[in-house]
Amino acid sequence: xxxxxxxxxxxxxxxxxxxxxxxxxxxxxxxxxxxxxxxxxxxxxxxxxxxxxxxxxxxxxxxxxxxxxxxxxxxxxxxxxxxxxxxxxxxxxxxxxxxxxxxxxxxxxxxxxxxxxxxxxxxxxxxxxxxxxxxxxxxxxxxxxxxxxxxxxxxxxxxxxxxxxxxxxxxxxxxxxxxxxxxxxxxxxxxxxxxxxxxxxxxxxxxxxxxxxxxxxxxxxxxxxxxx
Numbered sequence: 052x053x054x055x056x057x058x059x060x061x062x063x064x065x066x067x068x069x070x071x072x073x074x075x076x077x078x079x080x081x082x083x084x085x086x087x088x089x090x091x092x093x094x095x096x097x098x099x100x101x102x103x104x105x106x107x108x109x110x111x112x113x114x115x116x117x118x119x120x121x122x123x124x125x126x127x128x129x130x131x132x133x134x135x136x137x138x139x140x141x142x143x144x145x146x147x148x149x150x151x152x153x154x155x156x157x158x159x160x161x162x163x164x165x166x167x168x169x170x171x172x173x174x175x176x177x178x179x180x181x182x183x184x185x186x187x188x189x190x191x192x193x194x195x196x197x198x199x200x201x202x203x204x205x206x207x208x209x210x211x212x213x214x215x216x217x218x219x220x221x222x223x224x225x226x227x228x229x230x231x232x233x234x235x236x237x238x239x240x241x242x243x244x245x246x247x248x249x250x251x252x253x254x255x256x257x258x259x260x261x262x263x264x265x266x267x268x269x270x271x272x273x274x275x276x277x278x279x
Contacts, residue, residue, distance in 0.1 A: 056271070058267045058270050058271055058274075059267075061263050061266055061267045061270070062260070062263050062264065062267065064259075064263070065256070065259045065260040065262075065263040065264075066260070068255075068256045068259055068260075069253075069256040069257070069259075069260055071252075071256075072249075072252040072253045072255070072256040073253060073256075075249045075252060076119075076246075076249040076250050076252070076253055078249075079143075079245055079246050079249040080119065080135070080143045080147075080246055080249070080250075081143075082143075083141060083142045083143035083146070083242045083243070083245065083246050084135070084139065084141045084142075084143040084144060085141065086141055086142045086143070086239070086242060087140050087141055087142075088140060088141060088142045088145050088235065088239055089235075089236060089239065090145065090233075090234060090235060091140065092140065092145070093137070093138050093139065093140060094132050094136035094137050094138065094139050094144040094145060094147070094148045095112050095114075095132060095137050095138065097145050097148050097149075098112045098130055098132060098148045098151070098152060099112055100233065101148070101149060101152040101229060101233065102130070102152055102155060104233065105152070105155070105156050105159070106159075107152075107155055107156070107159055109128055110123075110128045110129065110130055110155050111127075111128065111129045111130070112129075112130050112131075112132065113129050113130070113131050113132070114131070114132060114133075114134075114137050115131035115132065115133055116133070116134065117133050117134070118133060118134070118135055119133055119135050119136075119147070119250075120133045121133050121135075121136055121147055121148070121150075121151050122151065122154075123151050123152075123154035123155050123158070125154075125158045125165075125169055128155075128158075130151050130152065130155055132148065132151070135147075136148055142239045142242045142243050142246075143242075143243070143246045145230075145235070145239075145243060146226065146230070146242070146243025146244070146246045146247055147246065147247075147250070149225075149226035149227075149229050149230055149243070150222050150223050150226045150247055150250070151222070152225075152226070152229070153221070153222030153223065153224075153225035153226045153229070154218075154222045156225055157218070157221065157222060157225070162218075162221065164214055164217045164218045164221070165218050167214055168211065168214045168215060168218050171207065171210065171211050171214065172211070174207040174211075175207050175208055175210075175211035177204065177207065178204040178205050178206070178207035178208040178211075179208050181201075181204055182201045182202070182204035182205035182208065183201065183205070184201075185197050185200050185201040185204065186198055186200075186201025186202065186205075186268060187201075188201075189201060189272075189275075190271075190275065193275075195272070195275070195276060198268075198271075198272040198275060199272065201268065202265070202268050202269060202272060205261075205264065205265055205268060206265065208261055208265075209258075209261045209262055209264075209265050212254070212257050212258040212261040212262075213258055215254055215257075215258070216254055216255065216258060219250075219251055219254045220251060223244075223247040223248070223250075223251060226243070226247060227240065227243070227244055227247070230243060
């Protein structure tokens with residue numbers, strides 16, 4: 052049966068890396084969300100100050116539901132902060148906020164990896180939605196062309212996770228540089244850095260998982276060809 056084929060073993064390292072990364076980011080964030088920053092600003096107020104200091108007066112700050120669902124929307128120039136950060140005074144929250152402001156600065160400066168990632172979103176979404184459906188159809192109907200089409204579409208997903216890495220690392224780098232400039236003590240900057248480093252590993256894990264999935268698809272398709 053396909054569901055129990057040995058190729059699942061390929062996913063085990065990626066699975067454990069993903070699990071570790073998720074536990075690490077939640078644990079690290081929870082630890083430093085209890086550390087109140089001496090800056091005495093909520094995440095929303097801090098975001099507004101950072102944006103204004105960067106000359107990004109046209110970027111709005113809004114609330115969004117979810118845990119650590121913070122993100123910058125380049126299409127509408129809105130920085131959305133979750134319940135975990137919007138009203139929080141913690142070091143962890145301000146670190147996450149600075150990271151998202153880093154994305155807004157990337158957008159304003161036409162940072163090329165971000166531009167490429169934004170352009171690739173439709174292809175990545177299409178690959179994520181259709182690749183496995185088409186791949187399974189290829190297995191069910193014994194159609195090599197569908198197998199190859201599924202693999203081809205999933206390549207867009209893999210490329211998206213890879214191009215995401217420099218975008219996220221650069222946003223964190225910008226954040227760490229901004230924090231001391233706006234008055235955050237070095238001890239708090241180090242704590243915020245730990246939060247951002249933990250978050251970065253979730254993107255590394257996502258890329259590793261995508262690459263592992265692609266390798267698994269290739270091996271399954273190869274075994275299918277040899278069987279025929």
